[in-house]
Amino acid sequence: MPPAEPVLAAREVTRRFGHRRVLSGVSLELHPGDALLLVGPNGAGKTTLLRVLAGLLRASAGRIERRGCVGMVAHASMLYDALTARENLRFFARLHGGASRGRVDPLLERMGLSAWADERVGAFSRGMTQRLAIARALLPDPDILLLDEPLTGLDDASAEQVLAVLGELRARGRALVIASHQLAELMGVVTAVGFLSLGELKAVESTAGRDVAAITARYREVTGRA
Amino acid sequence: MIREKAEALARRGSLLTAVALLALAGVYLRALMFTPIERFQGPAQKIFYVHAPAAWSGLLAFAVTGLLSVLYLWLRDRKVDLVAAASAEVGLAFSVIMLTTGPIWAKPIWGTWWTWDARLTSTLFIFLLFVGYQVLRGAITDHETRARYSAVIGILGLVLVPFIHMTVYLFRTLHPDPVVMKPGSPSLPGEMLVTLLTSFGVFTLLYLGFLAQRYALAVLRDLKDEEASRAVS
Amino acid sequence: MRDALRAALAIAGKDLAIEWRTKTALVSSVTFAVLVLAVLYFARDPTAVGAVDVAPGALWVTFTFAAMIGLNRAFLLERENRAMDGIRLAPVSPQAVFFGKLAANLVFVGTVELVSLPLFILFYDVPMVRGLPALAGITAMATLAFVAVGTLLSSMVVRTRFAELMLPLLLLPFLVPPVVGAVQATARILADRPLSEVQGWLKLLAAFDIVFVTISTFLFEATLEE
Numbered sequence: 001m002p003p004a005e006p007v008l009a010a011r012e013v014t015r016r017f018g019h020r021r022v023l024s025g026v027s028l029e030l031h032p033g034d035a036l037l038l039v040g041p042n043g044a045g046k047t048t049l050l051r052v053l054a055g056l057l058r059a060s061a062g063r064i065e066r067r068g069c070v071g072m073v074a075h076a077s078m079l080y081d082a083l084t085a086r087e088n089l090r091f092f093a094r095l096h097g098g099a100s101r102g103r104v105d106p107l108l109e110r111m112g113l114s115a116w117a118d119e120r121v122g123a124f125s126r127g128m129t130q131r132l133a134i135a136r137a138l139l140p141d142p143d144i145l146l147l148d149e150p151l152t153g154l155d156d157a158s159a160e161q162v163l164a165v166l167g168e169l170r171a172r173g174r175a176l177v178i179a180s181h182q183l184a185e186l187m188g189v190v191t192a193v194g195f196l197s198l199g200e201l202k203a204v205e206s207t208a209g210r211d212v213a214a215i216t217a218r219y220r221e222v223t224g225r226a
Numbered sequence: 227m228i229r230e231k232a233e234a235l236a237r238r239g240s241l242l243t244a245v246a247l248l249a250l251a252g253v254y255l256r257a258l259m260f261t262p263i264e265r266f267q268g269p270a271q272k273i274f275y276v277h278a279p280a281a282w283s284g285l286l287a288f289a290v291t292g293l294l295s296v297l298y299l300w301l302r303d304r305k306v307d308l309v310a311a312a313s314a315e316v317g318l319a320f321s322v323i324m325l326t327t328g329p330i331w332a333k334p335i336w337g338t339w340w341t342w343d344a345r346l347t348s349t350l351f352i353f354l355l356f357v358g359y360q361v362l363r364g365a366i367t368d369h370e371t372r373a374r375y376s377a378v379i380g381i382l383g384l385v386l387v388p389f390i391h392m393t394v395y396l397f398r399t400l401h402p403d404p405v406v407m408k409p410g411s412p413s414l415p416g417e418m419l420v421t422l423l424t425s426f427g428v429f430t431l432l433y434l435g436f437l438a439q440r441y442a443l444a445v446l447r448d449l450k451d452e453e454a455s456r457a458v459s
Numbered sequence: 460m461r462d463a464l465r466a467a468l469a470i471a472g473k474d475l476a477i478e479w480r481t482k483t484a485l486v487s488s489v490t491f492a493v494l495v496l497a498v499l500y501f502a503r504d505p506t507a508v509g510a511v512d513v514a515p516g517a518l519w520v521t522f523t524f525a526a527m528i529g530l531n532r533a534f535l536l537e538r539e540n541r542a543m544d545g546i547r548l549a550p551v552s553p554q555a556v557f558f559g560k561l562a563a564n565l566v567f568v569g570t571v572e573l574v575s576l577p578l579f580i581l582f583y584d585v586p587m588v589r590g591l592p593a594l595a596g597i598t599a600m601a602t603l604a605f606v607a608v609g610t611l612l613s614s615m616v617v618r619t620r621f622a623e624l625m626l627p628l629l630l631l632p633f634l635v636p637p638v639v640g641a642v643q644a645t646a647r648i649l650a651d652r653p654l655s656e657v658q659g660w661l662k663l664l665a666a667f668d669i670v671f672v673t674i675s676t677f678l679f680e681a682t683l684e685e
Contacts, residue, residue, distance in 0.1 A: 018369050019448075019455040056544050057685050058370075070548060078545035080536065082477040094469040095549035097462060136545060299681055355632040362629065365619040371685065375615045378678045379629065382608070385674055389636040389667055396659050397639060 005067060006031050007175045008053060008144045013062035015048055022048045025062070026201045028194065030144070035166070035176040035189055036204065039219055040196030046179035047075065049196065050146045053177060068143025075148050077133040081122030085113055085132050088121055089139060096140040107135040112161055126153035134162060138169075145169060147178045151185055163189060184212050197223040232445040239438030246431035253425045261421045270334040273327050275421055279429035280323035281349060285387075287317030287433060288352055291359075292384025295377035307373035308448070310380055311363060312440035314356050316433060321353040344394040351390050355383050463555035470546070470559025475566055477536060484532040485570065492525040492575040496582055514583040515645035519638050521575060522598070523605060526568040530609040531626050533564050534617040543683070553680035561610045561672075568606055572598060590648035597644045600664045604637035604671060605630070611675040614682040633671075640664045 006029040015023040023045045030036060038046050051057040053064060054072045072078075079088045085108060093100040108117050111131040121129060130153055137145060150166070151159050166189045170176055180186055183193075187207065193215055194204040202222045207215065257275045264271035294310035328346050329339040340346075359379045366372040478485060499517035500510060537543035546556060580587045587594070609630050616625040640660040647657050654661070 016370075018367060019452040051685075054544075054548060056547060060370075069550075072544070072548055074541065074544065076541035076544070078542050079540050080473070080477060080542055081539065082480050083473070087473075087476070091469060091473045092545055092549065095466050095546060095551050097465065097550075140549070299678075351632045351635055355629075358625075358628045358632070362615075362619065362625060365621055365625060368685075371618065374681050374684075375619075378611070378615060378681055381678060382611075382633065382671075382674070385670060386633060386636075389663070389670075390632070392663055393636040393639050396643075396663065 004031055006065070007067050008070075008177070009065040010049075010053060011063040011065070013049075013052055013059045013064065015045075015052055015057060016060045021199055023052065023059075023199045026196075026199075027062075028201060028204060030175040030177065032143070032173040032175055033170060033191070035170045035178065035191045037183065037186055037190040037193045037207075038177065038179040038196055039181070039183065039193060040223060044196040044223075045199040046196055047148055048199075049201075050074070050148050050177065050179055053144075054146050066144065069140050071137035071140065071142030071145045073130075073133050073137045073145070073147045073150055077121070077129045078136060079121045079129065079132060082120060084118045084120055085124075086117040088132065089136060092136050093139050098140075100139040100141070103139055103141070107138055110165065111135045112158075127155055127158040130154055131158060131162065134165065138165075142174065144175045144177070147176065147180075149180055150178060151180060151182050159185060183215060187212055195219060195222040228445065229449055232442045232449070235438050236442035236446070239435050239440075239442060241435075242431060242438060243435030246428055246435050249428045249431065250425075253421060253428055256424070257421050261417050264418065267335050270331060273331045275425045277324060277327040277331055278422065279425045280320045280327065281345065282426055283429040283433040284317050284320035284324050284349065285352075286430070287313045287320060287437070288356060288383065288387075290437075291317065291356070291380045295380025295384070298373060298377040299381070302373075304369065304373065307369075307376065308444045309437070309441050311376060312437055312444055314359055314376075314380070316436040316440055318353065318356055318360070319436070320429075320433065321349055321356075324349055325353065342394065342397070344391050347394040348387060348391045352383065352387055355379070355386065359383070462550075463552055463558075466549070466551040466555040467559035467562060470556060471562035471566070474533070474536065474560065474563035478563075478567060484529050485567065488525045488528045488567075488571045489574050491528055492521050492571055493578055495521040495524055496575060496579055500582055510583045511585055511649060514579070514585050514649060515642045517583065518576075518579050518645060519601075519642050521579070522568075522572055522602070523634055523638055525571045525575065526602070526606065526609065527627055527630065529567045529571065530564060530606070530613045530630075531616075531623055533560055533567075533610060533613050538617050547683060553683055554676050556683070557610065557676050557679040560614070561607060561675075564606050564610050565602065568602055572602065585649050586651070587649075590651065593648050593654055594645060597641055597648070597661075597664070600661075600668055601637040601641035604664065604667045605634050607668075607672045607675045608633045611679055611682065614679065636663060636667050640667075 008030040010026050010028050013023055013026045014021065026045075026049060028036070038049065040046055048057065050072070051074075052059050054070050055064065055066070056072075080091075083091065086104065089104040089107065090101070093104050105114075105117075108114050111134060113128065113132060113135065116124070116128065121132065124132065130150070134147075134150065137147075147166075150162055154162060163185065166176060166178075170189060170191070176189070178186060178190065190207055192204055192206050195202040195218070205218070253275060257272050261272075263269055291310045291314040294306050294313065298306045298310060325346075332341055333339050359376060362379060363372055363376055366375060496517060499513065499520065503510075503513050534543075537546070579585070609626070612629050613626055616622045616629065619625055640657075640663050643660050644654065644657045644664075647654065
């Protein structure tokens with residue numbers, strides 16, 4: 001069987017900020033059902049890579065190919081503090097149009113926020129904001145979901161909830177790219193791990209049949225860091 | 227490679243500037259010694275040989291910035307941005323000459339240092355807009371963003387000039403009618419005209435000389451920054 | 460086209476809902492307008508210059524300066540949690556985003572003008588019955604002119620250092636044609652003279668509106684990407 005077209009591909013992507021080269025020659029491919037974990041020390045270019053993949057940042061060189069809709073959960077929530085949770089989702093649903101408007105309430109429910117749907121986001125805890133940000137990203141039922149440190153600031157229960165949602169998305173054939181340090185928690189979700197160091201994607205390897213310790217050892221080997 | 231080219235450009239720019247300055251001295255020799263004194267304005271009119279050409283070079287510089295801004299948004303080439311910025315800076319220098327010689331000339335002729343006539347006012351506002359352009363550049367660190375935002379201002383400025391001119395024209399105008407480009411026979415006597423046109427040419431050369439040097443400087447500074455940032459990482 | 464209109468309306472509605480909820484910018488702009496009107500009343504020699512002589516200038520200085528406060532705020536909302544990224548991830552054209560922001564700013568500035576106009580009539584004791592429709596028309600034209608450019612510029616300056624300082628510096632040169640035109644037209648209206656006397660100014664205002672709304676719409680995209 002010939003390999004299907006990737007839903008998301010980066011071809012030799014380079015991004016410079018001023019004279020600083022934050023990404024150099026990054027290439028990757030994602031197919032439906034792939035969940036790639038990006039690991040690397042701070043400043044390795046994880047966030048920049050996600051923003052370039054999302055199309056929020058222009059690549060200085062190279063190409064991004066996307067087939068399908070992109071959702072993104074970034075470090076900033078992309079929500080309005082003065083609006084309620086429901087108003088925020090309704091606003092973004094109106095921008096996306098189509099069926100996304102019918103998903104506002106089910107997503108609030110799914111992320112466990114129904115009880116706070118009419119509270120202003122400004123009063124939300126970090127964990128609630130993060131879950132709402134995920135709900136916002138899922139409004140258009142994206143084919144590709146990009147997540148930047150999706151588990152930071154979440155308590156165990158919230159983290160469980162988020163992991164369950166991510167696992168379900170992958171099972172439904174969505175492609176995920178997750179930048180995170182929390183390898184152990186995400187082991188159950190991801191299918192591959194990409195090692196990013198100083199803007200270079202050193203290797204992309206399957207996680208099948210490997211445990212956290214093996215991958216951590218490999219991480220040290222590839223990036224030369226603890 | 228880039229360094230050598232930039233240094234060569236800087237040398238050529240200095241040479242051009244030197245030639246232009248020499249020519250400017252020649253123009254003034256001619257203006258003071260061999261060009262007749264204007265009947266109504268007297269010797270004060272001599273400053274006109276600097277004032278008008280400086281205004282021309284200033285506007286030329288800003289027009290180049292505006293056009294290169296359009297080009298930048300199309301090509302996204304960093305070099306285009308650097309030339310546009312260099313031209314804007316050179317334009318500021320010429321505007322200052324225009325804005326200082328204007329009042330010196332206006333005082334004996336019109337009896338007032340400053341008049342809100344169309345050309346002087348347009349130049350003032352364009353000058354202020356391009357001061358803003360430089361301040362904006364200074365407030366952005368990322369090259370790409372800086373180039374993009376400057377280009378937006380450059381294009382807006384290009385479009386704004388005729389509007390400001392129209393505004394002041396509608397408000398009132400005191401300035402003598404264009405003395406050279408008037409259709410029919412030029413109203414300036416031949417010898418003055420030759421001096422003035424020569425000065426226009428000299429100021430254009432001066433603009434090119436300054437532009438080349440300023441651009442070369444920007445490229446060299448860029449290289450230095452790049453080396454510095456490489457040394458850090 | 461319909462999608463663009465829907466998105467623009469959603470963005471404008473969202474901006475106004477937030478403004479209505481917080482009212483910070485509206486209250487400061489209106490207060491500022493009242494202050495400027497009152498101070499400019501005293502900025503003259505009462506024995507030599509009648510209040511009605513400075514009235515047109517005072518009105519327009521007030522309108523433009525008060526508008527600047529609102530314009531400064533317009534993109535701070537989007538900056539706060541990087542909500543603009545969320546908008547950019549939705550299938551919405553930059554032109555639609557611009558029109559949405561422009562519409563919200565116009566409503567904002569229009570409200571400030573509507574509130575300060577009766578105060579202006581009261582403070583400066585200007586005869587203002589027959590001229591009101593004409594003044595409303597001139598105000599609409601001049602406001603559209605500087606709010607269009609202001610919206611474009613505020614999208615840029617919000618991403619720079621010293622944003623509050625940069626906006627007036629960059630915007631003021633663009634205020635010259637519309638404000639001078641508006642002041643001239645206002646003076647004729649207050650003097651009960653026919654508007655045909657200021658035909659040239661009306662043409663200039665109309666041309667400025669057409670040219671700058673168009674050019675700002677297309678340049679807006681360049682202020683968004685990173």
